[in-house]
Amino acid sequence: MDTIKFAQQINRRDFLQRAGCSLGAVALGLLGAQDATAKNTEDAIREVATHFAPRAKRVIYLFQSGAPTQLETYDYKPALTDLNMTELPDSIRMGQRLTGMTSGQANFPVVASRFKFKQHGQSGMWLSELLPHTGTIADDICLIRSMHTEAINHDPAVTFFQTGSQLAGRPSMGAWVAYGLGSANQNLPTFTVLVSRGTGRLGTQPLYDRLWGSGVLPGRHQGVKLRTGKEPVLYLANPAGCDTNTRRQMLDQLRDLNEQKYNAVQDPEILTRIEQYELAFRMQSAVPELTDISDEPEHILEMYGPDVRRPGTYARNCLLARRMAERDVRFVQLYHMGWDHHDNLPDHLGKQCNDTDQPSAALITDLKQRGLLDETLVIWGGEFGRTVYSQGKVTDTTYGRDHHPRCFSLWMAGGGIKPGITHGTTDDFSYNIVENPVHVNDLHATVLHCLGFDHERLSVKHQGLDVRLSGVEEHHPVKAILA
Secondary structure: OOOOHHHHOHHHHHHHHHHHHHHHHHHHHHHOOOHHHHHHHHHHHHHOOOOOOOOOEEEEEEEEEEOOOOOOOOOOOOOOHOOOOOOOOOHHHHOOOOOOOOOOOOEEEEOOOOOOOOEOOOOOOOOOOOOHHOOOHHHHEEEEEEOOOOOOOHHHHHHHHHHOOOOOOOHHHHHHHHHOOOOOOOOOEEEEEEEEEOOOOOOOOOOHHHHOOOOOOOOOOOEOOOOOOOOOOOOOOOOOOHHHHHEEEHHHHHHHHHHHHHHHOOOOHHHHHHHHHHHHHHHHEEEEEEEEOOOOOOHHHHOOHHHHOOOOHHHHHHHHHHHHOOOOEEEEEEEEEEOOOOHHHHHHEEEHHHHHHHHHHHHHHHHHHHOOOHHEEEEEEEOEEEEEEOOOOOOOOOOOOEEEEEOOEEEEEEEOOOEEEEEEEEOOOOOOOOEOOHHHHHHHHHHHHHHHOOOOOOOEEEEOEEEEEOOOOOOOOOHHHOO
16 A cells, blocks of 8 residues: 555544654664663663652562462461351351352352461461461562452453453553563563463463553563473574574565655554564574573572473473563563362362472572562462352362452562561451452552552553553552552
8 A cells, every 4th residue: 555545544533643653763763773872861761751769670470370279378267277167157258249160059168278377487477388488488578368359250350460451452561561661671572471380280271362462552562472492482583594694684674664664654563563573683692591591500490499490380480580580671470370279179289389389489589689679579479369168079188169359368579568568357267358458450550659650640542541550440559568
């Protein structure tokens, strides 16, 4: 399509939107400049972009997909021992919504945790015996026991945590951070994603690429998924017979063609295309260096546990997250699947905790000893919690728990978060919140606050709305947990 025909199809709104993209030309100019002056200029621009002085420079989000049970991990309820196998009182349930998996049960027997709890650290934080390594970092984390969400099924609940909306299509948290802060490393993606599959349950909930998408933000802010194997990023390596010089010449010619197209139609996604091609070229050397852990000392590998030696495991991904933090990747998203424990919970949960406990604690310790924890915000948690009553039959050795959005646990550590505290309280059944509730969008507001943003002002116009991570209803950063 030639320029005249395309221009005839541009209405006034399109023209005004595209006129604003002239700033993209500045970014385009920065792309070709690899020297320190250009990088300093970009960093200066990004410092002005925050609304106030940030406490954190980056985020590592350890998302436990499938919803860990709070009753066996972080929310100690000793009173349940005497209530074991009694019926859940109507005064506690209060007619709240149940999933189709348990709504037809004839009764709702309360099941106390089969695992012991004890206090850890100077803070005296109560943690399950399944989390001995997390106990060693009790004084470094902030445990929130009063999280709650609106979604009761996995996909909308995961989508809600990742994007601030239960409906698919909104920008992910990592995309918002990339959009707000920009890149601090020109050779690696600003937002990276790593996925591992747990040993606790083989059949588990799927994860979709849209969970790390950019939504209504420019496409360059979407997450880049790193895979296991010889090609961490698909199609990054040169094909056989194509050397680096040939690839560089091809990209230069392609950039010229794309610039001509952009000058003609002013489509901002063309700038994204140019930027992604250039980033991919730089990643050809940066990604292999990142994923090669042969330079890690033996004592560091031992700290993360035996699984760290196997690519694709949660332990390896935690180590890679630390290596990305060292290289100033702004947002690292780890997904660990396998927490959906509707049955055989004691066995499955033990395996999941074995996957994650030591590496999660090692990540915090490793960041701290390298002086990176104070400027790195780490989050650990899933999409909702688990019911105090059993799903299905209870035996001497096994039981299950259904979805429970009313209350669950999550922890945070690092940049901007007060360490060694427990925030929020649930009732004796871990069924309802009785003190200091924290909504999903409150968490989003808190994360953005730690990064230097007013969550109400970090927004984009789309279809007449101010789209933002924390939603349109009133939510606030959780000031009680801020350092």
